[in-house]
Amino acid sequence: MDAVTFFIQTMNGIQYGLLLFLVASGLTLIFGIMGVINIAHGSFYMIGAYLAWSLMGWLGNFWLGLFVGIVVAFLLGLILEWLFIRFLYDRDHLQQVLVTYGLILIFSELRSVIWGDDVHSVAIPALLDGSIQLTDNLAYPVYRLWLSGICVVIAILMFLGIQHTRLGMMIRAGESDREMTKALGINIGLVYRFIFALGVSLAAFSGMIAAPISSIFPGMGGQILIVSFVVVVIGGLGSIKGAMVAALLVGLIDTFGKVMTLNIFGVNIFPEMAGMSIFTLMAVILLFRPQGIFGKEY
Amino acid sequence: MGAILRKAFPGLILLTLVLFPLVGDRFYIQFASKILLMIIFVSSLNLLVGFTGLVSLGHAAFFGFSGYVLALLSPPDSAMNFFIALLASILTVGALGAIFGALVLRTKGIFFIMSTLALGEMLFYFLHDTNLAGGSDGMYINTRPNLSFFDWWQLDLANVVHFYYLVLILVCAVLLVIRKIIYSPFGRVLAGIRINEHRTKALGYNTYKFKLVCFVIASMIAAISGFLAAVQFGVVNPEMVGWHVSGHALMMVILGGKGTLLGPVLGTTALMLVEEGFQMVTKHWQLLTGGVIVLVALFFPNGLVGLKFLKKRP
Numbered sequence: 286m287d288a289v290t291f292f293i294q295t296m297n298g299i300q301y302g303l304l305l306f307l308v309a310s311g312l313t314l315i316f317g318i319m320g321v322i323n324i325a326h327g328s329f330y331m332i333g334a335y336l337a338w339s340l341m342g343w344l345g346n347f348w349l350g351l352f353v354g355i356v357v358a359f360l361l362g363l364i365l366e367w368l369f370i371r372f373l374y375d376r377d378h379l380q381q382v383l384v385t386y387g388l389i390l391i392f393s394e395l396r397s398v399i400w401g402d403d404v405h406s407v408a409i410p411a412l413l414d415g416s417i418q419l420t421d422n423l424a425y426p427v428y429r430l431w432l433s434g435i436c437v438v439i440a441i442l443m444f445l446g447i448q449h450t451r452l453g454m455m456i457r458a459g460e461s462d463r464e465m466t467k468a469l470g471i472n473i474g475l476v477y478r479f480i481f482a483l484g485v486s487l488a489a490f491s492g493m494i495a496a497p498i499s500s501i502f503p504g505m506g507g508q509i510l511i512v513s514f515v516v517v518v519i520g521g522l523g524s525i526k527g528a529m530v531a532a533l534l535v536g537l538i539d540t541f542g543k544v545m546t547l548n549i550f551g552v553n554i555f556p557e558m559a560g561m562s563i564f565t566l567m568a569v570i571l572l573f574r575p576q577g578i579f580g581k582e583y
Numbered sequence: 584m585g586a587i588l589r590k591a592f593p594g595l596i597l598l599t600l601v602l603f604p605l606v607g608d609r610f611y612i613q614f615a616s617k618i619l620l621m622i623i624f625v626s627s628l629n630l631l632v633g634f635t636g637l638v639s640l641g642h643a644a645f646f647g648f649s650g651y652v653l654a655l656l657s658p659p660d661s662a663m664n665f666f667i668a669l670l671a672s673i674l675t676v677g678a679l680g681a682i683f684g685a686l687v688l689r690t691k692g693i694f695f696i697m698s699t700l701a702l703g704e705m706l707f708y709f710l711h712d713t714n715l716a717g718g719s720d721g722m723y724i725n726t727r728p729n730l731s732f733f734d735w736w737q738l739d740l741a742n743v744v745h746f747y748y749l750v751l752i753l754v755c756a757v758l759l760v761i762r763k764i765i766y767s768p769f770g771r772v773l774a775g776i777r778i779n780e781h782r783t784k785a786l787g788y789n790t791y792k793f794k795l796v797c798f799v800i801a802s803m804i805a806a807i808s809g810f811l812a813a814v815q816f817g818v819v820n821p822e823m824v825g826w827h828v829s830g831h832a833l834m835m836v837i838l839g840g841k842g843t844l845l846g847p848v849l850g851t852t853a854l855m856l857v858e859e860g861f862q863m864v865t866k867h868w869q870l871l872t873g874g875v876i877v878l879v880a881l882f883f884p885n886g887l888v889g890l891k892f893l894k895k896r897p
Contacts, residue, residue, distance in 0.1 A: 322693050324640075324700075372881055378693055379638050383837055383880035386830045390873030398867055507826075511704045514697040522694060560712045564705030568686055571698060575689035 302536020317523025327510025333492025362482030521580025641703025680802025721820025840888025
């Protein structure tokens with residue numbers, strides 16, 4: 286592997302990691318603040334990608350499609366919280382898992398009814414459809430750079446929003462003591478609804494911006510959900526910083542696992558077993574630091 | 584009346600099940616075997632979820648892997664001894680359960696759910712992406728294992744009725760073993776862990792060890808069920824270890840009533856019958872299943888056992 290290829294793969298790994306961060310941060314927000322484990326989170330990623338496909342087809346414009354898609358996803362989040370999630374706050378994890386598992390089946394079947402079971406793809410918008418020439422025959426696509434950039438911007442906004450705004454203060458208050466926050470006159474139910482909708486939009490937005498560089502297929506929700514879980518377990522639940530570090534780690538390991546070749550005693554470790562590399566990392570973390578890299582002792 | 588009915592209930596069910604092949608159609612006998620072997624799997628998950636309070640979303644790993652052990656061990660053109668094959672599957676899966684358990688039991692609560700799910704999926708990708716066991720297509724078991732007692736009595740596992748009775752016997756045996764476990768001192772400690780782990784620890788029990796032993800036992804019971812599934816269908820594929828199998832089994836535990844012996848029996852039967860009905864109605868039957876799961880989890884968290892005259896907890 287020469288230096289330029291190494292550079293390109295590192296960039297790809299970081300870009301994948303940042304995308305994972307967007308998905309995983311929604312998951313970790315919803316758990317950290319509301320105490321709800323939402324295994325339907327991957328479905329929202331999948332819905333986002335399919336939404337992007339139809340909206341961009343109808344509206345004929347990537348940016349407009351993106352905007353409408355986010356609004357639709359946010360509304361979907363509000364409705365879902367009102368219909369199902371708000372009943373789960375004082376229930377045990379088992380019921381949360383089951384309700385959201387039921388939602389997975391419903392969404393996956395609705396997807397099949399609405400969009401069918403075909404694999405689709407979305408075109409890269411003209412504005413970003415170029416690449417930066419690195420050497421004579423190696424180039425890096427502008428779209429991936431933009432994707433990484435937007436993820437970083439959102440991460441910073443999220444951090445600032447939680448640490449330095451009034452809403453962020455309410456969120457943090459609700460996280461540490463729900464009853465007390467309520468007693469202070471804050472409508473915590475509304476704050477939770479907003480958080481859930483925000484998590485849904487984050488997942489859907491990730492699906493939308495990932496659509497042009499990866500194909501849109503029925504199983505994409507389950508795949509991203511599992512990887513997000515790995516990210517959250519490695520990073521520590523409820524920790525945004527942990528999610529960021531773990532997501533980058535997972536992104537890089539997964540990317541390099543797929544492009545490297547490694548052969549030990551005649552057994553091909555990479556790329557054949559690349560799918561397992563991140564799980565192995567998770568197992569190691571569990572062994573030495575079961576609460577995750579940035580998780581609190583429990 | 585209620586008390587008599589409750590006492591006679593298991594006996595009545597058993598009698599019906601024993602007599603069923605005499606009247607049932609071939610298809611229904613096969614379907615009943617499928618339900619029975621799922622009951623074994625769901626009961627093993629109930630041992631974790633219901634009796635010990637460990638919510639696992641990766642239990643299918645043991646179910647599917649057991650089938651893979653049989654497929655890998657079976658010689659391509661001759662039959663294998665049933666007992667050796669079953670024992671090998673149970674022991675191999677038990678070893679896998681010990682490794683997985685040792686890792687995931689270091690975590691608690693929601694982390695436990697996530698890490699069981701992730702480890703189960705790791706096995707899925709291992710079987711799916713490598714060529715060691717047929718990759719994404721899975722493997723065929725060309726000749727079913729040979730079940731005979733010293734050559735004087737032989738069961739034909741390809742025969743639907745023979746297989747049905749074998750599964751029925753194993754279901755009863757497994758339920759008796761689980762009953763034995765939960766009423767033993769060991770089982771009482773598991774209940775203590777479920778209700779309050781800190782207090783159980785304070786009483787001097789090494790809860791990690793108890794949970795690990797329970798996890799391994801549950802994986803070995805799941806192995807029996809996966810083994811039977813592989814024998815029945817003659818094929819194993821990566822989907823058998825996938826998390827949808829785990830999710831469905833978890834649903835069956837809740838639908839029936841977690842933490843009861845009868846729960847998994849009722850839950851498995853009910854959900855599989857209902858799903859079979861849905862499949863006749865529409866191509867998009869998963870939509871209905873999903874709806875049932877959401878409604879049950881929201882409104883009937885105690886499951887079917889919580890209803891009517893069946894209300895009695897061990």
